[in-house]
Amino acid sequence: MGSPNMSKRLVEQGIKKIEWVWSHLRILQQIEGEFLDSKPFDGIKIGICLHVEPKTAGLLRVLQAGGAEIAITGSPGTTQDDVAHALKRTGVHVYGCKSDGRTEHLKNIQSVAQHDPHLFLDNGADLFASTLEKTFSTHLVGGTEETTSGANRLRSELLGKINVPVIVVNDSPLKRSVENEHGVGQTVVEGFMRVTNLIIPAKRFVVLGYGACGRGVARYLKKFGGRVTVVDIDPIRALEAAMDGMNVSTLEKVLKWGEVFITVTGHPDVIQKEHMKRMSDGVVLCNAGHFSSEIDINGLREMSVKSQELDRFIEEFTLGNGNTIVLLAKGEMVNLATGKGNPAETMDLGLALQAYSLKRVREDHETLPKGPQPVPDDINKIIARQMLETFSFGTS
Amino acid sequence: MGSPNMSKRLVEQGIKKIEWVWSHLRILQQIEGEFLDSKPFDGIKIGICLHVEPKTAGLLRVLQAGGAEIAITGSPGTTQDDVAHALKRTGVHVYGCKSDGRTEHLKNIQSVAQHDPHLFLDNGADLFASTLEKTFSTHLVGGTEETTSGANRLRSELLGKINVPVIVVNDSPLKRSVENEHGVGQTVVEGFMRVTNLIIPAKRFVVLGYGACGRGVARYLKKFGGRVTVVDIDPIRALEAAMDGMNVSTLEKVLKWGEVFITVTGHPDVIQKEHMKRMSDGVVLCNAGHFSSEIDINGLREMSVKSQELDRFIEEFTLGNGNTIVLLAKGEMVNLATGKGNPAETMDLGLALQAYSLKRVREDHETLPKGPQPVPDDINKIIARQMLETFSFGTS
């Protein structure tokens, strides 16, 4: 990672980026003050797997204020090297860099686990899974899991094997409203506009999935004047979409109609080869779900006679029939893969839930049930109240 | 009820009102066809307590198509005499008339119960409660309850005493979205406009409560350009309101600010005398919750030095300090008390849930659990799908 000068430049750059974001993490700022007083993590080691980027840096600052010693690694491809360098200066043990692949990632997970932490903050259950293989983590009393997919893993392949309480932060109703509906909904519209430079009003969008994220995407497209058709196999959600003023249909019926298809279902292969063959020439495909598998991209590549990158994040495929299909951001989440991700304030909420949940596990690990569990209701209420306070409502 | 001529006129008037509404009860129309074929209520008597008005008439028609014999009474003050007369012509046993009070109501309940029905469709649990006192209802195998307050009664004072399955229709997620958020939300805005002839844009509204109904009221006021402050003691709901772009505050802080206060909390005495004393001169109070007790109306009357009806549903109270307070519709639900209530299509949904739930109880009363229970999920899905079909979505 180069010369001392380059390293110094990276540290400075990282510090500044962190500073900008930190100034908008107002719930965490308040918790920092509280933790500086109460030192809930005095003598405690926390092992973390979470994207090494400026917002995460805010959480680490708060945990350190609480007395914690921290070891962290990111996920493959998401580590921001300048932020990693800046974090090292603050005494955090950081493993991994941007160019890491899956192999390096697993090695980094081991490196974090070898610190023998008392608490894990996990992302996809990789840290918890690692404890099954090795025996070093004798101090572990519990932790948290950021994602629903990690929670699913704890409830299936790891079921009964993790004998400590794990609070699943993504299940919080707060997070579902603030981050999924509003945060994701708005940044998907923003990402689509930024990448394509196309108009929203009068354009024909098909949004697949009307869960919290899909509802957000569809509603904000509609507020910007888009013509939106919602497809959801659950008739209760579909009816909700209709009452919100959306067109409601099946994918089959709108294959020709749609100009842009956005997948937000949480399921793989929602848009398949047979669908793509029958779409209109020039159609745009875009994913806003967590995994890039909602569109059958491999199938698209196979059946294309030509592909080219027209502009950044814009790849055009030509089918045998001469029609073109445009894929955005290689099917990765269009808001995250092409920009800065969810707004700082929505991450502030999720990270504050993490901070309080870790504190709760540290204090009550003996009485909490074992295994994955939702964020305790009193924590949801406290954080909701704190976020409301950051908005400074007066009498109007 | 007067001369044969008047009676004939009432019948005709009732028939026409029913005809208009029936033409928009499309889910029930479809179920009518189905029930004509399958005759699910052949030889079955159904005792009903439900408002005797045109939409209810639609449900009765469908139940009769299914083979049922019907006895019905309404609630105090809501029976429409023309509809009652028209229904009698179709062979329904109708008890009670518009002028009935609580005493007559209880007598009517007895009259319905004396038909010894196999099924009850109840409203406030009055029919089920009547079975405790008398022994005639030997055929009863179960039924449905329309309201949440009836369900609460079944779960408290009647707990363990009703030994048959009772499906509670109001708990359906469909009904909560279609009827509460959208139906109530829109008709409250409509009712406020109709009664007061006041503008929405730029007016300062305080909406108390951000459940499904309150959310609907606040959102639709905001869409019409109102400046809306939401008050909810639950910080999770309050945060949701803030994310929806509402101002969020406490009642204390907005007493002077608000020009119109709308209660939708489900709790009594939310607006108290002490609040009213500190409100601005000319403030308007309006209730959209089920019970008229959300505003302390008795307290308001007591402390007023003068009151007068300025226009229909507009009563002005003058306090000792010279300020006036305007109360709409005597604190009754402003949408129902002053107009035709929820839109026909939203009632269509709720009545269709009733029809299918009654059929389910009739078929499965032996295997269903005893006591109050939610609408089975498959029924919610079927009705959602049928309502979607009535919207006739094409490809856009």
Add this chain to the structure above:
Amino acid sequence: MGSPNMSKRLVEQGIKKIEWVWSHLRILQQIEGEFLDSKPFDGIKIGICLHVEPKTAGLLRVLQAGGAEIAITGSPGTTQDDVAHALKRTGVHVYGCKSDGRTEHLKNIQSVAQHDPHLFLDNGADLFASTLEKTFSTHLVGGTEETTSGANRLRSELLGKINVPVIVVNDSPLKRSVENEHGVGQTVVEGFMRVTNLIIPAKRFVVLGYGACGRGVARYLKKFGGRVTVVDIDPIRALEAAMDGMNVSTLEKVLKWGEVFITVTGHPDVIQKEHMKRMSDGVVLCNAGHFSSEIDINGLREMSVKSQELDRFIEEFTLGNGNTIVLLAKGEMVNLATGKGNPAETMDLGLALQAYSLKRVREDHETLPKGPQPVPDDINKIIARQMLETFSFGTS
């Protein structure tokens, strides 16, 4: 009009209705204070043709505060007798009553003109037209005209014949935004809901005309979740509708699609017999334009084999092919004919423009150009500022 008792009751009822509305005419309240000081109409007689209802009463109060002597008549069918009685008690010369037809109206116009007023406030140019026939009005120095249709008359059949300045209030950009887009837009949605008791979300509306009123109607229907298609022959307006997220089409293409058609074009016979024959069974027709001639109602009556009033303001016609067509409020403006008309605060604006324009004509009639002319820009700005002040914006 009966006994002294009945008359007394009417006066009291009228006074109360006026009191309620007056409390919301805040611009006029302020002008009243100003006129009480400056007495701009001292010794001046004003002849008025304007609906005799509570909002007009507010304007009269203000003009009287300014020293004016007033003679007024309403329009055929719109006089509220209780308000007329109450006004007489305040010294206003009121002519006509609710049951008046066109013949009585013209007589009433003569009665007002015979007061020989210095100023006219006219509605449809009836007062100005009357001056051509008689010679009594020797004091007349000018006046105002409320409507665009009156202005059109002044610019065509009366062109060159009215040798005094006439300020046309309806041309004000303020009135077009506040009253037409927002006032009419919102009350048409309200009126439709009130009369039909039908749902807005997912219903298929065709709005004909996208001027200020039509834009308001279409936008507010859409905000309530309606599926809205706009038809306008002007492609610039049609494009604006598309950018607002509306569907845009021709009447021909949506004859079958539409469930509700609302005319707001300002042109006669927009919906013709040939259109009606090809509409779907049960279609609802509704007018929101000034004149009831936008729908060919005579044609509809002629070709119907049956018609009946299903409920108040709901008339159902049956065509030869068995289809039914429902006409609301006999094709009169659905917001005015079935309710209280535009919100008090939007009328406050228009009446305040009247008060200031009359004052301007009285002061500057010698220098103002002759004939119809727009509201002077400084008056628009003053009234806009005053209306803003009634909204009491704080720092948020």
Add this chain to the structure above:
Amino acid sequence: MGSPNMSKRLVEQGIKKIEWVWSHLRILQQIEGEFLDSKPFDGIKIGICLHVEPKTAGLLRVLQAGGAEIAITGSPGTTQDDVAHALKRTGVHVYGCKSDGRTEHLKNIQSVAQHDPHLFLDNGADLFASTLEKTFSTHLVGGTEETTSGANRLRSELLGKINVPVIVVNDSPLKRSVENEHGVGQTVVEGFMRVTNLIIPAKRFVVLGYGACGRGVARYLKKFGGRVTVVDIDPIRALEAAMDGMNVSTLEKVLKWGEVFITVTGHPDVIQKEHMKRMSDGVVLCNAGHFSSEIDINGLREMSVKSQELDRFIEEFTLGNGNTIVLLAKGEMVNLATGKGNPAETMDLGLALQAYSLKRVREDHETLPKGPQPVPDDINKIIARQMLETFSFGTS
């Protein structure tokens, strides 16, 4: 601009970017077909000053299809070198590159003028101004001007000196709705989100100016849940904002309240040093008006004790009192300076207006009035109709 390889790479990259955008310039595509037939510019040279970027390339393609020979230069700093290289391959005479400053720009203007064009497509009136100094342009019969500021120049310093018709495209009501209100409104929201990564809901925005652009910015921020206060010195516009549900205030009153200030007034020095001193710590300043002078940036620099770039387009200034002020994109238009500018389809409209206006001047230059003039109404209507056609509305 380097080696042949690099040049080849640039050409290829430029061609692809142009291809992507061209596929969404549907009005221009249609005009291309028309011009290929009718050859309206056969033997005609057109001199152009317009940003050398992919959308402009689409217009050039259409003009070439019409038979024109083209010379073009961009504006300082906006030329995209890859697009310039790609254009040269198509026979266009391109002058200038991205690194050009004001001096080079004036030289490039001369180079274009020396082609002695028959028509000018001007941007800021630079080409027209150049004709005053030199005598070479003997063929010039007229042209078009893209901007309002160019039109202002033609009406002031160049008044009476340009003896040919000049159609001012920015004055078109179409452009004002499609490009200003919707295009600018939406991309400013997008740009703010992209650069800052901050949330919109519940944030306190002050939008200065409620013309077409400001209205768009304020409305779309509000639709995303922002708390928006509008400041406009024109009370008629301010009242319109209030009716749209905005808070309305003066800059003085909201200096402390605002978290983000966005200038869209068209006037210099709207936010001055004295304002900035009294704003809250951490306030964000952002410009969406055409010129970067709406915020007194020089003043801000002078009175700051420190400044640093925290992230791309995010500069933080520290005042003497310790407060920080964040300036986005150095006060340049936040949508253009940080992204791809207005959506392709909105530019399609403006460029199509250019194509038709140039054709009109070429055909009717002898009969059109001299000097700046609006786009002829029939052209507005034709282009509106064509844009509507690109939206492919069906029956819904």
